[in-house]
Amino acid sequence: MGLVSEPLSVLISEARPVLLSTSVETLQNSAVAQEQHVAFYLFLSYLDTFFHGTGGMFDRPDGTDAVEALAGPQGWRRSSEVRACVEAWARSQSLSGPQEAIAAEEQQEAQRLLSRVALRDPTHVAKRTQGDARFPYMCSGGRPKIGGARLTRLSQLSCIPKSCGRDRGCRLGFLVLSDLLQTVYALLEALDPKLRASVKPLIGDLLLELDGKGPRVAGVPDAVRIAVAAATASCARGWREAGERMDAWREAVQQSAVLAGLRGADDAPVLLAPHQALWRMQQLLNDGSVVETAETEGNPEASASARVEHSGQAGARTGSPVDTDNCFLVACM
Numbered sequence: 001m002g003l004v005s006e007p008l009s010v011l012i013s014e015a016r017p018v019l020l021s022t023s024v025e026t027l028q029n030s031a032v033a034q035e036q037h038v039a040f041y042l043f044l045s046y047l048d049t050f051f052h053g054t055g056g057m058f059d060r061p062d063g064t065d066a067v068e069a070l071a072g073p074q075g076w077r078r079s080s081e082v083r084a085c086v087e088a089w090a091r092s093q094s095l096s097g098p099q100e101a102i103a104a105e106e107q108q109e110a111q112r113l114l115s116r117v118a119l120r121d122p123t124h125v126a127k128r129t130q131g132d133a134r135f136p137y138m139c140s141g142g143r144p145k146i147g148g149a150r151l152t153r154l155s156q157l158s159c160i161p162k163s164c165g166r167d168r169g170c171r172l173g174f175l176v177l178s179d180l181l182q183t184v185y186a187l188l189e190a191l192d193p194k195l196r197a198s199v200k201p202l203i204g205d206l207l208l209e210l211d212g213k214g215p216r217v218a219g220v221p222d223a224v225r226i227a228v229a230a231a232t233a234s235c236a237r238g239w240r241e242a243g244e245r246m247d248a249w250r251e252a253v254q255q256s257a258v259l260a261g262l263r264g265a266d267d268a269p270v271l272l273a274p275h276q277a278l279w280r281m282q283q284l285l286n287d288g289s290v291v292e293t294a295e296t297e298g299n300p301e302a303s304a305s306a307r308v309e310h311s312g313q314a315g316a317r318t319g320s321p322v323d324t325d326n327c328f329l330v331a332c333m
Contacts, residue, residue: 003036003330004043007256010328011047015248017255018044021329027285034281040330041260041277048257048269051075051250056268064271069133072163072170076246082173085161087243089176092158093211093236110226117186134171136178138185142166144177144204146185151204156213176239180207183231191224199224207232259327 007018020040026033046067053075054060054068074080135142142165144154155165159180164173184203188196199220208214210229257263261280262270272280 003039007040007043007328007330011249011252011256014328015245015252017252017259017327018330019256019259019327024285027281037281037284038274038277041262041272041280042274044253044257044260045262045270045272045277047253048262049075049271051246051253052077052269053080054271057271058268059270061271061273061276063273066133067271068170070171072172076172076250081163082161082170083243083246085159085173086176086239089159090236090240090243093232094240107223107226109223110230113187113190113223113227114230117190134169134174136171136174138181139174139178142169142174144181146181146203147188147200149200153208153214154204156208157211158213159211176235179239180232180235183235184228187224187227187231195221195224203228255327 010016010018020037022033022037027037049057049064049067050071053071053073054064055073057064072080072082074082076083131140138145144151144157154177157177157180159176161169161173163169184207188200188203191199202217202220205214205217206220206225206228209217210225210232254265257269258265262272
């Protein structure tokens with residue numbers, strides 16, 4: 001697990017490319033090192049395919065459909081329709097709120113409501129019930145619902161990509177909607193029971209109103225309207241920042257895949273099956289491309305430099321320039 005958790009931590013926290021550090025002797029004589037090398041290949045190929053999407057792949061091995069269910073054919077690449085939708089919604093909603101003048105006491109009541117709830121629980125972002133992996137919490141079957149009640153008109157919300165809907169789409173395309181619905185549900189739960197009962201049937205129309213997709217909804221107290229608008233704006237700001245981080249992660253993962261010789265910088269990702277990762281590791285041994293010379297033995301800095309040089313050669317074989325100055329070396333046991 002350390003061979004996955006350590007580079008994953010670096011990719012998330014620092015957005016730096018990662019490179020497996022090993023030697024031909026270690027790889028030849030250690031079954032553990034060989035297993036780790038295979039695991040590292042599988043780890044990188046999965047992440048690279050997730051962020052890039054499955055579109056344009058030369059081969060679709062077993063597991064491709066599972067990755068496509070999560071990230072779709074375009075992933076988070078620059079041309080991704082999901083990415084464009086998330087970014088547009090985040091920009092439009094991050095500063096949104098009721099436009100009319102609101103009494104001070106209603107604003108104070110809204111703040112009181114907001115202070116009583118956790119607007120987003122990140123542990124639920126990946127949560128789903130048994131079933132189709134494409135649909136996260138509160139979006140089963142691609143149909144939005146709050147507290148068990150399906151809200152069919154919410155399919156019009158601008159945070160939902162056009163490629164996503166009932167029984168279609170990918171998990172990445174529904175995550176913003178899932179996050180937003182969880183936020184609103186937390187607010188509903190913070191209301192007094194009588195007020196909650198009167199507001200809950202109106203919440204779908206209120207979300208459409210705040211999204212510019214419907215008229216003003218009668219019967220919603222101003223304090224609730226303000227609180228829902230503030231929660232929506234907070235959700236949007238979070239996703240705007242998340243989008244920027246995902247850009248950095250995608251680039252770091254792509255560089256890591258190039259460093260590992262999995263593909264060229266301009267190529268589609270390669271999703272490896274275990275036997276394909278094993279074959280690649282064996283090729284390293286057969287062609288002697290993992291090199292640690294006598295001059296580098298016992299010298300960690302020189303040894304690392306030699307291994308980085310090998311990675312540059314691997315990148316050259318793919319026809320792509322490789323920047324190794326900022327990569328993080330992951331040691332094989």
